[in-house]
Amino acid sequence: MSYSELNKLGWSNLFFQQLSYDEICDENICNLVYRISEIHRSRIVGRGLAGEQSIICGSEYQPISQHLAVGDWVLAELANEHYRITKIFTPKNRVRRISNGLPQVIAANLDYLWIVTSANEEFNVKRLERYISLAYEFDITPIVVLTKLDLCDDIEQFTSQIKHLDVPNVHALSSNQPSSLGVLQAYLYEGSSIALVGSSGVGKSTLINALFHTRQATKEVRESDDHGKHTTTHRQLFFTDGDVAVIDTPGMRELQLYNAEQGIERTFSSIIELVTECKYSDCTHSNEPGCAVQAAIAEGLISEAHFANYLKLLKEEESQQRRTVGAHAVKEHYRAYFKKIHSDNKEKW
Ligand SMILES: Nc1nc2c(ncn2[C@@H]2O[C@H](COP(=O)(O)OP(=O)(O)OP(=O)(O)O)[C@@H](O)[C@H]2O)c(=O)[nH]1
Ligand SMILES: [Zn+2]
CATH class of the missing domain: 1.10.40 (Ribonucleotide Reductase Protein R1; domain 1)
Structure with missing residues (x-):
């Protein structure tokens, strides 16, 4: 077990450099580093070398939604049989939004923002431009994914409308035609992190399930919260068999622009x-x-x-x-x- 094993979870030198000398000398430290996969009211779940771990957030990190998000890296300590956050690593990027007038972080350390839209009446260039601005604002590479190609006779009518957009790639595909999904392999390397955005019904969950042969992204998890009540939460970040981190949170789905001047300028x-x-x-x-x-x-x-x-x-x-x-x-x-x-x-x- 070593830091190179952590690379599969998206770890990089950016985070290693944030360890102190004493921390680097501590052989056990890489077992105490976690990538956040779920966030609940008073605790989080992180993925580390030994698998998933429930971690407590101290009062200094409350409210959690303003301090960290799924995709963030944290260092924890084990005390009284509980893991507790001792440090949040400065992320490569963080997606923020306004909720009740307050900034809230919803995802961190992303490589790609897959902007999903379908090749039908849902297609809307303005909405795409908005998402592309967001991606650039947060320093994430935007990729446009046009779904439901199988239902479309003339894909050119859609692609011609977005030729002017400043994005590295636009891919048209059908989630029910596996051979059309190969174009996305370029993003699915070990350690990469991808979030999906797009309107309801465009096929985000279907695409995830077709690509990764999983139903995890849409599976709702019932669990007991601190008051013994049942709450329904989404599993927010999951790792595929090929060690790709996929982030599909409700928060990402409701994004609005916030402090996005630079992203707008680029778009x-x-x-x-x-x-x-x-x-x-x-x-x-x-x-x-x-x-x-x-x-x-x-x-x-x-x-x-x-x-x-x-x-x-x-x-x-x-x-x-x-x-x-x-x-x-x-x-x-x-x-x-x-x-x-x-x-x-x-x-x-
Ligand atoms: N023909 C066809 N149907 C698709 C394709 N992708 C998704 N669908 C269908 O479109 C509908 C909506 O797909 P979802 O994957 O639930 O859409 P979503 O974007 O996850 O929607 P929300 O969860 O509401 O955000 C489903 O009935 C899918 O079967 C596709 O490539 N081709
Ligand atoms: Zn003028």
């Missing part, structure tokens, strides 16, 4: 580049003379819908921030933000 980079060419630095790109964005729309270089969604996402982001930090701070923030885009772009040219 809409073609628009951001145009903004600097507008005649006026405070151009709102609606009806000003000399607006480069409107000119590009008129020439068909960018679609009106793409631009409208950019504005919509920015607005959503703005209202989220207003709720958390107050209107005045947001106004100041955006004034500085647009000024910065303008001057950054000017420097580039």
